[in-house]
Amino acid sequence: MEQGNDAEVDSVGPTEDGTQPAFPLGLSDSEAVEVLWQVRAQRRQAEPDLPDTVTRLTTPEGSIVYLVGTAHFSDSSKKDVATTIRAVQPDVVVVELCQYRVSMLKMDEKTLLKEAKDINLEKVQQAIKQNGMMSGLMQILLLKVSAHITEQLGMAPGGEFREAFKEAGKVPFCKFHLGDRPIPVTFKRAIAALSLWQKARLAWGLCFLSDPISKEDVEKCKQKDLLEQTMSEMIGEFPALHRTIVAERDIYLTHTLRQAARCVEAPPNAEIPAVVVGVVGMGHVPGIERNWDKELNIHEIMSVAPPSRFGFVLRNVFKGALWGLLGYACFRASKGMGKALLTLPAVQSLLENIRTPAV
Numbered sequence: 001m002e003q004g005n006d007a008e009v010d011s012v013g014p015t016e017d018g019t020q021p022a023f024p025l026g027l028s029d030s031e032a033v034e035v036l037w038q039v040r041a042q043r044r045q046a047e048p049d050l051p052d053t054v055t056r057l058t059t060p061e062g063s064i065v066y067l068v069g070t071a072h073f074s075d076s077s078k079k080d081v082a083t084t085i086r087a088v089q090p091d092v093v094v095v096e097l098c099q100y101r102v103s104m105l106k107m108d109e110k111t112l113l114k115e116a117k118d119i120n121l122e123k124v125q126q127a128i129k130q131n132g133m134m135s136g137l138m139q140i141l142l143l144k145v146s147a148h149i150t151e152q153l154g155m156a157p158g159g160e161f162r163e164a165f166k167e168a169g170k171v172p173f174c175k176f177h178l179g180d181r182p183i184p185v186t187f188k189r190a191i192a193a194l195s196l197w198q199k200a201r202l203a204w205g206l207c208f209l210s211d212p213i214s215k216e217d218v219e220k221c222k223q224k225d226l227l228e229q230t231m232s233e234m235i236g237e238f239p240a241l242h243r244t245i246v247a248e249r250d251i252y253l254t255h256t257l258r259q260a261a262r263c264v265e266a267p268p269n270a271e272i273p274a275v276v277v278g279v280v281g282m283g284h285v286p287g288i289e290r291n292w293d294k295e296l297n298i299h300e301i302m303s304v305a306p307p308s309r310f311g312f313v314l315r316n317v318f319k320g321a322l323w324g325l326l327g328y329a330c331f332r333a334s335k336g337m338g339k340a341l342l343t344l345p346a347v348q349s350l351l352e353n354i355r356t357p358a359v
Helices: 029-043 075-088 099-105 109-117 121-131 133-153 159-168 183-193 196-207 215-220 224-237 239-260 282-291 309-342 345-355
Strands: 054-058 064-070 092-095 175-178 264-266 270-272 275-281
Touching: 054 282, 064 075, 064 239, 064 282, 075 159, 075 275, 092 159, 092 239, 099 159, 099 183, 159 175, 159 275, 175 239, 183 239, 239 275, 239 282, 275 282
Parallel strands: 064 275, 092 175, 092 275
Antiparallel strands: 054 064, 264 270
């Protein structure tokens, strides 16, 4: 997904709130483009004073990536994102989203808050259809965790990504990229990496998650030391899950950020180093830094192994048991309903008329 900006506006000069500049009507397309490049160059700060959550990375070609580490339910993270984009006026903004989660960018906060709290049958069916039975159920459990946090904080997830989308739209010629690995691939690889016992333990833990969460707890997630300690505890419990959900996505995000940081074309058709803003969860920042100068194999982390024979049998047994329980429930319900209907006077009268022969 990319987001462009219209070149034709009404009068001259950059605005104080960072919105699109305006200039006189009657300019040719090439003149309008030239003015927009000049305006962006004037806005871009050579030595920006950025929040502590921002990490600066460079490429061999001289491109710069400003990596904003965020907490996913944090108002201050939204401010960090806005401050960074306004200061550096990037060529590209990359966010930790894939095409399966892009809808959150254009939904309003109230609708998102309602959606995040509501886990209904339609969501369950969609998750299973998109990811398969086991991966779909795991996704629903993770949605339950997100709904729990949403309920506790009264805040919809993904605010920093919506802020990035909005601010990128105010920067002339800025492109907007989705940088995360498709979520079905992540879930399928995560489920395949866990043993049956680990799947059961993880599902049990997610089902009974009820600990209170405060905004202060969320802000602590932006502290690298505390976050790395939490990650270490998670690795001890589920090393395979950490590898697929965190480490592999670190590699994928590094790849998309480096792709975005390739030289861009600028007037007069000259290739110049790019300026990129990446918006990712703070937990991915250390991994991206470690992978930045390494040779990466993306194809390896995009493959999904076919299910084993045991997994195939287990899945079909699970489906059979589920359908059997559903069928039995319907049978019991229909018997009860039948008995209830037979007690109604209108039904008894109808049956009596059917049994009575016509004269």
